[in-house]
Amino acid sequence: MSYFDQDDLPSNLSDNEHFQQIVDRTVSRRGFLKSGVGLGAAAFLAAPLAANAGKHAHQHMDHGRGHGPKKGPRIGFTPIGTSSADTIVVPEGYQAQVFARWGDPLFIDSPAWRPDGTNTGADQARQIGDNHDGMHFFPLRGKSDKEGLLVMNHEYTNYEYLFGAEFMTPWTADKVLKAQNAHGISVLHVRQHKGKWDIVRNSKYNRRITGNTPMQISGPAAGHSLMRTKADPSGKRVLGTLNNCANGFTPWGTYLTCEENFNGYFGTTSGADTRDEIMRRYGISARGTGYRWEEFDERFDYAKEPNESNRFGWVVEIDPYDPRSTPVKRTALGRIKHENCAYAFTRDRRVVVYMGDDQANDYIYKFVSDGRFVPGKDAQNRRLLDNGKLYVAKFSDGAASGDFMGTGEWLLLDKRANATLAADGRFADQAEVLIKTRLAADAVGATKMDRPEWITVHPDTNEVYCTLTNNSSRSVTDDANPRTQNRFGQIIRWREAGNDAAAMRFEWDLFVVAGNPIAYPDRSDLRSGSAAITADNTFNSPDGIGFDADGRLWIQTDGSYSNSGVYAGQGNNQMLCADPVSGEIKRFLVGPSGCEITGLTFTPDGKTMFINVQHPGEASGHPNSPTPPAGQSMDQFIAANPLAFSQWPEASGGRPRSATVIVTKKDGGVIGT
Template sequence: MTTTPTRRLLPLVSTGPHGSRSHKTCQYRCGNACDQPVPNSSGNPEFRDIAAQALARRSVLKAGAGIGALSLAGVAAPAAASSVTVGSLAEAAVAAKVAHGAGTWEFTPVAPNTDDQVIVPEGFKANVVIAWGDPVVKDAPTFDVNNQTPGAAEKQFGYNADYVGVLPHPDKEDRALLVTNHEYTDEPLMFPTGAYDDITIKQVAMASHGMSVVEIKRGRTLGSWKRVKPRDTTLNRRIHTGTKFELDGPAAGHDRLKTKADSTGTVVYGTLNNCAGGLTPWGTVLSGEENFNQYFDTSAPLDTRYLDSYKRYGITGTGTRGWKDVASRFDLAREPHEPFRFGWIVEIDPYDPRSTPRKHTMLGRFKHEGANCTLADNGQVVVYMGDDERGDYIYKFVSAGTFDASGTEQARQKNLELLTAGTLFVGKFTGDGAGDGVHDGSGAWIPLTSDTTSYVEGMSVADVLIDTRLAADKVGPTRMDRPEDVEVNPVNGKVYAALTNNSDRGRKWPADEANPVTSSLVRSEPGGPLVAATGNRNGYVLEISPTGGDHLAETFSWDLMLVCGDPADPVTYFAGYPKQLVSPISCPDNLAFDAVGNLWISTDGAVLGSHDGLFRVPVEGPNRGKVQQFLTVPVGAETCGPFITEDQNSVFIAPQHPGETDDATFEAPSSTWPHTDSFPRPGVVVVYKKK
């Protein structure tokens, strides 16, 4: 929308760990992780020390050879966010997409603002596709905020979508499948005061977690979409805490994955705190379980056998959700193994609503932001992942088997097993110091385990996969500043990682002369004064170039492409592009790519006075580093997604947790977005060009 709706100024930026995020967001999304001790006390090298060398040279990488995205196995893999890179598109197809698509859209960047709307450039439109409480399955009741039940919530669109994926419909060209995560709930914003008893609130909240598959259809205007009525589709599905999942891979069946309710160690109910995700070449969706630790508390002292493991994952037994009062498996005194059954990458098949979703132990257990696939030249699947915690690591998985592109049902069944066997690696980054004007450092992928052999002394294969953080600590990787989305650019084949921030730089984490960002300039409102705040408040975007362009290579070079912040901040860097010509950007979170290869960055927790937003930035050519803001989201929200459809005409985002400010209640909300009710309803938005 391009109107000027209600405005609301942000609170003054805190110099504490939360930045512009409300304490309420920190409590409900991650259990106040920033207020807890840093789980990684390994003493491994920190990226802050290595990145200092990058800031000293600020070299500009040479352009790489272009490769495109290809439709695979009859499923047109969306080039924007699937990171499926195999072969090249025909020149005519590339030209058609480049000519009219998101990569070449001309727009005037959106100015910093605090409007309670999704604000897009002139000439574009933003429509809500689906929101919390909308029906998903056929027998879903009409949403009534005063009469919610667990059974109703299990059939309606869940709360706080994060990952957004759009897959081709199996039969109809004018339809598609929208797949989202539902990361977490904020009960004070969801329930009228006094309308529900405590147990019902917890049960409805549990049902509002998970994932949704929703059939959508094209609207009248090119790029627009709307949801299909549940009665008119057989593909819609809601996944929630009562949905059966299968554990697979080498750790499945291990004693630490067994509980009183599951003596096999292979059956788990539900998926928790799902953050980002990705698409596979065989047409399924991967989703990352992130801050699962906050859902567990205890009625008695913790099991002493697991104290080291619990500590490394932030499991304290003091979770504030209170779910143990509803389901005993969330009581660590009763089920000390239940936390080991979360923290995985899950895979769902959106084309088969009756299929059993799986949790892949081969991809390791940590606070997964997401998982994004690419294909090596020989067909092996490579998956990149970030562990979203201060001081944790970036990972890579390489499958043992190869992708079968024949498109047969037999081939698809084979492909569905590709993430159950292979090798898991963790990244180590080293400063180059060569000053050669090309790269700012080198790195190596350190093997942790294959499906048959552990490479970590004193730990079995299952030990490495269940306690991946502890295993990685032993091999000396590099501690990063909250690695979130890690994706492959389908045009140049390079890997890009969003390192969101670390407010403890210069505070709890020692600073030194080589530290690149120990103090950042922040604003409390658009146009307000820049003031100094301790720590890396604005984050980085890291560019990784696999040796020889081969994703199987165990070495790489890296470049600190963006040092985010206000252009007036001397520490900021935009790949060498003139700083006075870029939009301010703070706290990169999730990434996507268009058909041209431009990087699209969504933000979470911006501390520059404006609401969070979505930005487009070229990664090659004369405009490399030219950051332009494409949209902003409502009061209290972060920008989730993003996803650009394969035809390049639609940009999907999910404004998550609108109105989640510290002073907000259901009766006195700070946002009512999307303005259909007197309270906020987080949902999914599509942005497209007007006629």
């Protein structure tokens, strides 16, 4: 969580109902949570499946080995304890390789990494980007388990490490360029040889996509007047992609990168607040920004380029196999602060994309394509994301079957077919509905959520899981969450009616409510969360999430690592493994000091796991963080003393560096067994 991250500060001022109010009514009526969330998990997944239930197995992390569980997956490792150490911890019998660090060379002629932080903006464009996030492994040579393209996002930068001792003074155009080039995506040709993975640096596939890479705008909003700028009067071309958080991928072999906190890059040097309704709803800064790009790049000054921010906040499709291809922003999927996206198929083979808007009190969406997926017709399939219908979720406490807690419906965001939007003068056409997606969702009465982050679809049952990471801005007390603020988060899941992703209705429940029995040992009031959460198995702020081929649910955290107060004993951010049937959860990995654990992908055989360690060394609040001298901020102190808090992955790097970690079993087996 960057100091530029304002996800906890809601910009949703609508009167729409919050999800917690719905949970409250459900609990009051059924007393559901008093026996502990998760106890109904087996019943949730045991219901009869539709005939197409097993047809989606290729969509999960490792492209599917096609033999998902019937009684629940085996979790065979011995769980590890919490840790506040500056290292990676994995279970006995596993090993971890540090790989693809920020600044490592991507090409044969890439400039060398400079440990003092003095690489230039041009250097950074030829090096691996910063703050690794979502990623996916695309096999080469068929379904190779030892060679492929590892495509990863670079979400943002930590200036105290990016620029070295000079930090923010003086502020220069090259520093802006370096920050822009540290964002985006890296496409890495990777290969395993004798158990070790390396980057093939002379590969034609290697590629950096940055905040300055030319891109195409497609779909209903392309060419609209709100998408036009002085540099692009057509409204169909844009430079760059920013704040690339999590990701998705498609059944036709492309990568989807999601633009999240794009608002943090737009401000003005004018000294006046001239934002319009759209800018305010998306959280554009009234004046200057922490990134300070507007001082040297006029397209980030909203007073000079009022439409430039409308060109960010989209899902961007990239062909990793063609380094000459132009990335495409798919506007039919809506403009929000996208966390990730997860696809499914309808019964008639249309493509569905589920998405969360990662801000306190914002919404969950799904897109349903008009056209049908045709295997082998990749050029045709790529048009599927340009034409379709966008929906937003409305949850309710309506009577549900079995151990489901409630019901819900999908509200259509369509200017022509939705009477509310048709009558709303703020939306002249469907393009404006998509450019102003948040405002449209407000208008139709969508349900406010506690920061919807990653979404994933079970490979066999098709249930959809979503992490609601936390919402410290909310103050509601109830049986489900008697804490004055939702500091710990939860994971919800839903099943579409008829087990068809095209359905307009669904049933939902809570898979797990995170918590801390160490800080709150009295379980009688459920302050410690679900039954699966114990003193030996505690976490907060679930964020990254994904299934492997056998149906194990992997959970990654991005929360507090203060180890004090309500977070006492929880240690650094971590990754856990859950059985969706039994509700069992075990801790699998803990990261180094000040990091977030994020990104998740596997080789097709499930024997190699790739995860990302983002922003190691963010010192604020950590029990081992240094104390700056009087008159000096933590960032200033760290900029001058970059190894004072964290030295991960190695002190010789001169400063902490985001990196990928490759996890394998020492016996060569499948991860998690």
